[in-house]
Amino acid sequence: MSEVSEENRKLRADRVKSFIPQQVYDTAGLRLSIDKLETIETQQVDATIELENLSIEEKLEKARELIGSTTVIGEVVKPYGPLVSSLADSIRRIYNSYEHAQYNKKISNVLLDRVDCIAAPVKALKRRKDKIENFLNQDYYNSLIRLLAVLKKTQQFITDVSSLWSLRKFPTTKSIKDRFERITKEFDGVIRDLNLEVRSNLELQKKRDTQALHSDIVILNEFLENIGSPITPKKQISPIFEEIMLIKSHINESNSGEIKLTQIPPNELIKTTRPKANDRYGNVIKRCWQTAETEKLVACKVIDTTPTQKFMDQLVLLNKLNSCSSLIRFYGMSSLDWGPIPATVIVYEWAEMGNLKNLYEKFVIDMPATFEISVGICRGLLFLHGCDIMHYDVRCENIMINGALEPKIANFRLCRPIHDDKEFQNISDPPEHWMAPEQFRNEKRSSYYTYKCELFSFGMLLWELAHGRIPYRGWDESKITKHVLAGNREKIKLGPSLNTFRIDFAKIVRAAWQDDPLLRPGLYKIFLDLDKLHKEYPWNKKLKPLEYNDDDEVIAVFPETDSNTEEIEEDDLFDSDIILLSSVRKRLKLSEGIKAHERGDEQKAWECFDYHASINNPQAKYWKGFYLWEGRCVKKDRTLASQLFKEAADQNHPDAQFFYASSLIEEGVLSETSEYLHYMTLAANNNNVDALCQMGEIYLDGKYNIEKDEEKAIQYLKLAALKNEQRALNRLHELGMKLFEY
Known part of the structure; x- marks a missing residue:
């Protein structure tokens, strides 16, 4: 073995390290000492000088000889772990956003076609160790970063187009199309660059894109044209939704009580009945609100527990919700005599005809009446959902009817003391009669609730209104659960003659009843179908006493298999620490x-x-x-x-x-x-x-x-x-x- 100088030994050590990626060299503890280098035969050390010109494959082979294949693969692939995890997390968020989408499902769906294409290859990145050369390539790394970026954009776009309040970000439906096309173009480009073994027919996908865009935008334009005030007072989505969202945020962040509710003096709430006449209806007291400027009948709903500050703050939102005529109007709070001590009451508009359940138990609700009342309820629910508020208990008993026979949604979550829901509702029938199948399946059914659950309950309300009785009347929870989870529903009575409008109404109900929540149409599509029926068959606003007809034809619900029915957590775009091999230039997040x-x-x-x-x-x-x-x-x-x-x-x-x-x-x-x-x-x-x-x-x-x-x-x-x-x-x-x- 020939002797080498100190300077030559250092040079040779550097040469050995030159063909091993620096991070692999350091992590594996391969800082070869000068003494050990002296044991390497001179011709081997000198040969390392020539390694600079070797290809990546040849360098990797030399690295395997020195530290073994397992170590080389592990150390090269390890830096990409956080990036692959971020990609998987972004894909998960996109699926989650799609599941909660209320609008433009077809547009979102064609974007998910692309996500489906890359989901499996991204997952395979963790195990495709035979593609190790890719992980040493700067362009490959840049393409993965671009993929992460476009996934974030996709998730945000699906969130923006899928709810009413966020649709205000798009001044026209054309701007939805433009943003969609930018994202799909970028998505397709990064898929090509990565060569992820994606099996996708690009021309077929473009055809699906065009069809989805046309279908959803036509329906959305029709909805914005027909829904009217207060959602689209001037054919544009109202800024009231943004204002309500900001007030909700302000209330959640601050519990100082700086926003004050209207307090109605008790002496302005005057009795309108004879001294011995009944003016109490359950937990509601009827009064006449008299001031110098106005006089109106009001319903004073008793809160038999001390309201919390949070409940008081949330009632502030009811003032803003007053802009929707399909919701029961809120006037303020007061106190009235109720037993030995005065009771706190919430003051609402008076509904002369009681609730919708009372109405169908006393009068005939024919199909034209059903259509008009249903449209009003649907408009109110759409407004609530646009404010990111769900009702949680959609049934006829929670719909009030005024003297003009107009429906008013009442008893939704904001109207109840948070800690005392059931007592405050004073509802006789349990919620299982209107409950969606996924709630029965969920172990935490009391807390599990989505917009799709609300849509199912609305379908049950439509059935209830058309048939004049609660669903599954006389059944206990166990029987209802077994029946619904088996894919069965109530039977639909279409009457002695199968008129087209009756069949169309049955289709609407069945669509809302789909077992798979993703197959249920958006509530805005239900509105359009109901509104069309309402306009074709207007109601004369006349009621007649209830009559019974035992000759109604019963049509069984289609089995689910035969049906023909069709929030972000924001973080930085590059939110993972990405560790790179020395052959890849590291970029700052x-x-x-x-x-x-x-x-x-x-x-x-x-x-x-x-x-x-x-x-x-x-x-x-x-x-x-x-x-x-x-x-x-x-x-x-x-x-x-x-x-x-x-x-x-x-x-x-x-x-x-x-x-x-x-x-x-x-x-x-x-x-x-x-x-x-x-x-x-x-x-x-x-x-x-x-x-x-x-x-x-x-x-x-x-x-x-x-x-x-x-x-x-x-x-x-x-x-x-x-x-x-x-x-x-x-x-x-x-x-x-x-x-x-x-």
């Missing part, structure tokens, strides 16, 4: 780039934003545009900055929408009014507080030749004020407006 910006390390922040913008991340585009606009760390380029703001704005980034709109103003002069108003409105609808304030100022002062509109201005300023924006609070104060006026 976007959140780390933002932290670098906050601590003043602008060069590191710029490099991070520049990289993530290059893989089409909208938040990174916004930050890159910001740096170019201000000339931070790079030469100022406001033209390119404005372009980046617009690209991110079109990808629905609220701050970018605000900045792009603002970039259209130079030295106080607006170059393009319509484009400015479009993007500033988008930013405001996406809850950018600066945009909310700006929109308030625009409509209040008539800036940039935009027509003044004080109602819109106050609306935007209130939304900003609910986010604790001092400018908006000051402006409302100047106008003499209070944030909470009830």
Whole structure:
């Protein structure tokens, strides 16, 4: 063995390490000592100098010779573990969002086709050790990052298009189409780049995309056209939903009781009956509310327990819900004599005809009456769901009927003391008669409840109303459970003649009764079907005493197999620490780039934003545009900055929408009014507080030749004020407006 100098030994040690990835070398404890290197034959050590020019496959083979195949595979694949876990978590969230979708299920479904295609290959990444070369490839890593990004966008898009209040983010249905097409294009591109052994016919998928878009957008346009006030007062989704969501958030975050309920003086609630006449109906007292300005009959509902502050705060929301005429109107709180001590009461509008169960027990509810009443109930439920509120107990007994024979939804969760639901409802029949099959299957049935459960209960209400009795009358819970879980339902009586409208109504009920929640149509589709029947067969608003007909034809429910019926937890886009081999250049997570910006390390922040913008991340585009606009760390380029703001704005980034709109103003002069108003409105609808304030100022002062509109201005300023924006609070104060006026 020939002697080598100290300098040559160090050189040779470096050469040995050069063909072993640094992390593999360090993790495996292979820091070969100089003494051990001396035991290697000279010709072997010298040969390592030539390894620099070897391919990845040849280097891996040499590494296997030194440390073994198992160690090489384990150390190379290990850094990708957190990334694969993030991908799997994103896929899980997408499926979860789809399960809770209320609108645009077909659009969401074709996106899930792509998710289904990549789900198995992503899962296989943890075991496909024979593809080890991929994990040493920078392009492969970048493609996985892009896949994670597009999965996040997909999940957010499904969330946005699947609920009424979030649909307000899209000013037109065309904007839904545009955003969908951007996501699918990016999705298809990253699938091609990764070569994940995906079996997918791209042309067939594009055909499905087109069909799904057309179908859902046609139905959505029809719904927005027909639902009317208060959901779409001007054929646009009302901002009332956003205001209610913000009030709910404010109540949940603050329990200070700063929002005050209307307190009705007891002396204004006057008895209207003779001294000995009954004015009590269960836990409801009838009174006449007399003031200098008004006089109306009211129902005073007794709360026989001390209401909590949370319950009092939640009642504040009932003031906002008053804008929907299909909900029982709430006036405030008071106290009345009830036994030895005064009782706290909630004051509602008086429903002269009692509840809907009382009505069908006394009068004939023919099919035209059923259609009109059902449409009113459905409109009220849609409004509640748009506010992210569920009823939890949909049945005829919880629908009040006023003197004009209009339905009023009552007794929903917000109207009850949180700790004392059953006593407060005063309902005689247990909920099992209206319960969805998945609730029976769930061990925690008392707490398990979704919008799909509510839709099933609404289907049971439709049956109850059409047949004039509660479902499964006289059955106990055990019998109902066994019957429903076997796929059976109540029998539908269509009458002596099978009229088309009766069959259409039966189809609606059966659709709501589907055993699989995902097969139940959205409530808005049920509304359209009921509304069509209601318009074709109008009700004359006349009732006649109940008559019985034993000749009704009974049609058995179709077996489920024969049926012909068709919230995010936000986190950083790259939320896992991704450890890379030395052959892959490590990139900062976007959140780390933002932290670098906050601590003043602008060069590191710029490099991070520049990289993530290059893989089409909208938040990174916004930050890159910001740096170019201000000339931070790079030469100022406001033209390119404005372009980046617009690209991110079109990808629905609220701050970018605000900045792009603002970039259209130079030295106080607006170059393009319509484009400015479009993007500033988008930013405001996406809850950018600066945009909310700006929109308030625009409509209040008539800036940039935009027509003044004080109602819109106050609306935007209130939304900003609910986010604790001092400018908006000051402006409302100047106008003499209070944030909470009830």
